[in-house]
Amino acid sequence: MTTAPAKAGWRFRQPSVIPGFGLTLGFSLAYLTLIILIPLSGLIWRSAALGWADFWAIATDRRTINALEISFGTAFIAAAVNVVFGTIVAWVLVRYNFPGRRIVDAMVDLPFALPTAVAGIALTTLYAPNGWVGSLLSPLGIKVAYTPLGIVIALIFIGLPFVVRTVQPIMEEIDKEVEEVAATLGANRFQIISRVLLPGLAPAIVTGFALAFARGVGEYGSVIFIAGNLPYKSEIAPLLIVIRLEEYNYEAATAIAAIMLALSFVMLLVINLVQTWSRKRYG
Amino acid sequence: MEVRVANVRKEFDRFPALRDVSLDIKSGELIALLGPSGSGKTTLLRLIAGLERPTRGNIFFGEEDASHKSIQERNVGFVFQHYALFRHMTVADNIGFGLKVRHGPTRPSAQEIRRRASELLDLVQLSGLEKRYPAQLSGGQRQRVALARAMAIEPRVLLLDEPFGALDAQVRRELRRWLRDIHDTTGHTTVFVTHDQEEALELADRVVVMSQGRIEQVGTADDIYDTPNSPFVYGFIGESSSVPVKVEDGQVWIADRPIGLSAPQAPEGQATLFFRPHDVELVDGCSGCIAGTVAASRRVAGTRRVELEIGGERQRVEIELPVDHPAAQKSRVAFRPRRWKLFPAA
Numbered sequence: 269m270t271t272a273p274a275k276a277g278w279r280f281r282q283p284s285v286i287p288g289f290g291l292t293l294g295f296s297l298a299y300l301t302l303i304i305l306i307p308l309s310g311l312i313w314r315s316a317a318l319g320w321a322d323f324w325a326i327a328t329d330r331r332t333i334n335a336l337e338i339s340f341g342t343a344f345i346a347a348a349v350n351v352v353f354g355t356i357v358a359w360v361l362v363r364y365n366f367p368g369r370r371i372v373d374a375m376v377d378l379p380f381a382l383p384t385a386v387a388g389i390a391l392t393t394l395y396a397p398n399g400w401v402g403s404l405l406s407p408l409g410i411k412v413a414y415t416p417l418g419i420v421i422a423l424i425f426i427g428l429p430f431v432v433r434t435v436q437p438i439m440e441e442i443d444k445e446v447e448e449v450a451a452t453l454g455a456n457r458f459q460i461i462s463r464v465l466l467p468g469l470a471p472a473i474v475t476g477f478a479l480a481f482a483r484g485v486g487e488y489g490s491v492i493f494i495a496g497n498l499p500y501k502s503e504i505a506p507l508l509i510v511i512r513l514e515e516y517n518y519e520a521a522t523a524i525a526a527i528m529l530a531l532s533f534v535m536l537l538v539i540n541l542v543q544t545w546s547r548k549r550y551g
Numbered sequence: 552m553e554v555r556v557a558n559v560r561k562e563f564d565r566f567p568a569l570r571d572v573s574l575d576i577k578s579g580e581l582i583a584l585l586g587p588s589g590s591g592k593t594t595l596l597r598l599i600a601g602l603e604r605p606t607r608g609n610i611f612f613g614e615e616d617a618s619h620k621s622i623q624e625r626n627v628g629f630v631f632q633h634y635a636l637f638r639h640m641t642v643a644d645n646i647g648f649g650l651k652v653r654h655g656p657t658r659p660s661a662q663e664i665r666r667r668a669s670e671l672l673d674l675v676q677l678s679g680l681e682k683r684y685p686a687q688l689s690g691g692q693r694q695r696v697a698l699a700r701a702m703a704i705e706p707r708v709l710l711l712d713e714p715f716g717a718l719d720a721q722v723r724r725e726l727r728r729w730l731r732d733i734h735d736t737t738g739h740t741t742v743f744v745t746h747d748q749e750e751a752l753e754l755a756d757r758v759v760v761m762s763q764g765r766i767e768q769v770g771t772a773d774d775i776y777d778t779p780n781s782p783f784v785y786g787f788i789g790e791s792s793s794v795p796v797k798v799e800d801g802q803v804w805i806a807d808r809p810i811g812l813s814a815p816q817a818p819e820g821q822a823t824l825f826f827r828p829h830d831v832e833l834v835d836g837c838s839g840c841i842a843g844t845v846a847a848s849r850r851v852a853g854t855r856r857v858e859l860e861i862g863g864e865r866q867r868v869e870i871e872l873p874v875d876h877p878a879a880q881k882s883r884v885a886f887r888p889r890r891w892k893l894f895p896a897a
Contacts, residue, residue, distance in 0.1 A: 445635035448602055449697075451622040452629040453649035453704055463652070467639040 308529065315522040326523045331499055332508065335524075339505040340531065342416055343484030346423030347431075350480045351473055353424075354431025361432070362439045376432045379425055384489030391422055392494045414496025419504065422490045427480030434476035438469055471546045478539040485532055552612055552707040552740050553578045554599060559608030561594055568594045570764045571608070576708075576742060581734050583751035584744045586761035587787070592744045593712055595761070599742065600710050601625045612707055628701030628739075632713040634693040636685040642696050643668040643681035649704035671699040674733065691722040698730075702737065711743035715750065727754055748788055752776065760784050782894045785825040792868040794841070794861070796824045798893065806862045811839025811887055821896035826888035828856065829871040833886050842885040843868070850874070859884055 315323065326332060361373050379387065395402045395412040402413055412418045442465065450460045466473075488506045495502045505528055512521035554576040561569040569591045576582055584592040597603045599610060601622040609618045617625055637645050644651075646668040650659055659667070672678050675695040685693055694714060701709060714730070715723040731754055734741055745751050751758045752772040760767045760775060760783075768775060768784045779785040786793070797804045801815040803824060812824075834840045843859030846867060850856075854871045861868060870886055 443633070443635060445631045445633065446637065448622075449629055449631060449635040449700075450637075450648070450652075452600055452602075452625075452627055453652065453700070454623050454626070455648070455652040456623060459652045463648075464637055468637075470639075 311522055311525055311529065315519065315526040318519045318523055322519065323523050326520050327527055331503070332505075332524055332527075334500045335503050335505040335508040336527065336531070338416055338419065338502065339485055339528070342419040342423055342504075343481050343487075346420050346427055346484050347477050347481035349420070349424050350427045350431045351477050354428055354476060354480075355435055355469070355473060357428070358432045358435040358439055362436060376429050378429075379427075380429050384426065384487065385493065387425055388422060388490035388493030391418070391425060391490065395421065395494065413494050414498070414502060416495075416502050418494040418496070419491050419502060422494050423480075423484040423487060426487055426490055427484050430479035430483060431473070431476035434479065435469060435472045438472040442468065471543055474539060474543055474546070478536060481539075482532060482536060485528070554708055554740065554742070555611040556595070556599065557609045557611065559595075559598060559605045559610065561591075561598060561603060562606045567764055569598070569605075572764075572766055574759060574766060574769065576740060578740055579738045581731070581741045581754065581756045582743075583755035583758045584742065584761060585746070585748055585751040585758050586767075587746060589763070590761040591764040592746075592759075592761050596710050596712055596742060596744050599708065600627050600629050602629070626704060626707050628698075628704060628706035628709045630694070630697045630701050630709070630711045630714050632716040634685070634690075634697045634717075636693055636697060636700075638685055640684075641681060642672070642677070642683050642685070642688070645685070645696055646671055646700045646703050648700065667703060668699075671703055674702075674736070675699045676729070689722075690718050691726060694718065694726065695729075698733070702739065706739065709739045709741040711741065713744055713746070715747075716745075723750070730754065752788075760787065762787070777890075779825075779892070782823060782825065785892065785894075790828050790869075790871075791825055792828050792870065794824045794866055794868055795896065796822055796893070798822050803893065805841060805866075806864070809839055810841050812891065814893055817893045818895055822893045823896055824888075824891055824893055826891040828869045829854070830889045831870050831886045832889055833872070833876070833884065835885070840885045840887045841868070842883065844882050845884060857884065 318326075357376065361369065361376075392413055393399050395405075395418060397403065397406045397411070397413065399413070405412060410417075412421060446464060446468075447460055450464045455463065486506065488504075488510075491504055492507055495504060495507075497503050497507055505524060509521045509524050509528075512518075512524065556572060556574040556576075559569055559572045560567065572591070572595060574595075584595060586592045594603065598605055601617070601620060601624075605618060609616055611617060612625070637648065640648065643665065647664040650664045650667065653659075669678070669681060672681060675698060677692060677695055677699070680688070680692070685696070688696065694717075698709075698711075698714070715726055718726065727750060743755070752775070755772070757769060757771055758775050759769045762783050768780050770778075775784065775788055779788060782793070785791050794805060796810075798814055798817045798819050801813055801817075802809045803812040803814055803817075803822075804810065841859075841861055843861035845857050846860045847858040848855060851871075853874065855874050855876070856869055856871055858867050858869050860866070870884075872884075
């Protein structure tokens with residue numbers, strides 16, 4: 269509503285007459301601190317011990333920068349692809365009734381459940397130059413396995429359910445009458461989808477994108493099999509961290525981790541702000 | 552625009568929702584489709600809009616057969632019970648939507664669309680709310696926006712599906728009067744669906760009473776209320792009481808007693824007598840009347856309803872008495888309906 273109450277600084281809003289507010293808030297804070305904040309601050313603490321000059325040297329190292337570029341870049345592309353195809357999959361599952369619909373619906377969740385290494389090995393076998401798909405693509409000069417393209421494919425696989433499962437419930441709620449009314453007003457099918465349906469789904473799509481993207485940035489298991497892990501070319505940041513750990517170079521590992529943490533946090537924060545803005549607008 | 556529905560039948564999975572319905576709607580008329588749920592009134596409205604296709608029969612807009620035109624081509628304004636506003640658009644964008652999606656030279660300029668939107672907002676008395684989102688409006692305001700949006704495309708016919716169904720009683724009454732005003736100003740041919748007879752009788756030029764996929768009666772409020780042409784309409788519109796009777800020698804009999812009503816035109820045999828509970832005269836002593844004992848009595852606003860048990864089979868009929876009438880307390884009451892109608896027993 270437009271009658272927003274005047275903000276008088278920070279104040280606890282009495283949430284309801286039901287007791288337990290203090291208890292649940294206390295528990296949530298304690299739990300978040302224990303599970304998330306303490307490990308993360310340990311990470312920052314550890315990398316802070318490095319000193320600014322060393323930290324900067326690691327951060328601006330070509331190999332680090334390339335690994336971060338590959339991680340964030342492929343995660344971004346994969347999430348963008350998933351937004352398009354995940355939305356289509358959700359659309360098909362919500363709108364049409366066909367034999368095997370429930371099976372397809374259940375299949376969407378497989379990437380959630382499958383050990384990521386299994387997915388990585390399966391994809392590598394398929395896309396390797398002598399694999400089923402790879403042998404079809406290699407005459408065209410397209411190499412998938414052991415390149416960043418392979419990473420993108422692995423991340424598309426991993427991220428799909430995030431988009432489908434966030435968009436699907438919102439799509440189910442779409443009122444059929446809204447489409448009908450748009451049609452009576454003269455809008456054709458394309459206009460109904462682009463002007464009426466998609467804008468309504470935008471907040472859910474953004475959430476799905478954020479989840480798929482975040483998952484992609486952190487993904488390790490499925491990627492390392494298909495990526496080939498060539499330094500500067502197809503080496504992802506999480507792998508670089510593991511490599512540094514194996515070299516007992518804990519400082520470098522924590523430094524890269526801290527950079528990833530900061531970047532991810534900023535990006536998710538931006539996405540969250542976009543969501544808050546769109547929720548406020550569309551109620 | 553005249554709308555003619557000719558012998559339309561609509562089946563859903565073999566289940567007939569409309570059976571052979573024909574209806575002429577005059578240009579500029581405000582017409583109500585009234586009936587209980589499942590009577591097919593909404594289906595008829597959706598068929599006119601093109602949201603459903605008839606299984607058989609045709610729908611004409613003027614001289615032109617619109618039956619196989621798409622929804623987009625029909626140029627109708629449709630208003631849903633639950634508004635169906637576009638949540639992500641401002642009020643002005645909602646109203647302008649129908650103009651914005653047009654192609655080529657028929658699309659007005661952005662400025663013209665804005666002008667039209669604010670003009671329509673004036674008409675529906677919501678000036679100044681252009682920038683609001685639907686979530687920031689009350690139910691009544693949303694329904695006004697929905698109507699403005701439907702009128703923006705200058706529809707050939709306006710179709711309203713239970714337009715006030717989701718609103719509370721007071722807003723409903725207010726909007727009813729307002730809709731009548733709007734209709735008188737703009738002169739759009741308007742069809743609205745309702746299950747609220749008060750709304751239909753008060754608002755519409757003509758009322759179409761529907762039941763089980765058929766049109767029972769079409770007429771003005773007076774026609775429908777005063778001369779119902781079927782037991783269904785008699786029972787559905789207003790209050791009514793009915794008693795099984797027998798017609799013999801041009802007289803109406805209950806059991807073995809004539810009740811003082813002569814029906815020379817009625818066919819002999821079993822029939823059902825209908826009358827309005829408030830349209831009765833009380834009589835003293837009984838030679839030619841309906842007499843019964845008071846079985847229940849309850850106060851309804853300014854009057855008292857009594858249920859009488861009559862005849863040997865203790866049929867119950869309801870009549871209305873003035874609150875202070877002594878007969879309300881007496882155990883035995885005799886009356887004669889002032890206006891009544893006989894329908895032969897099925």
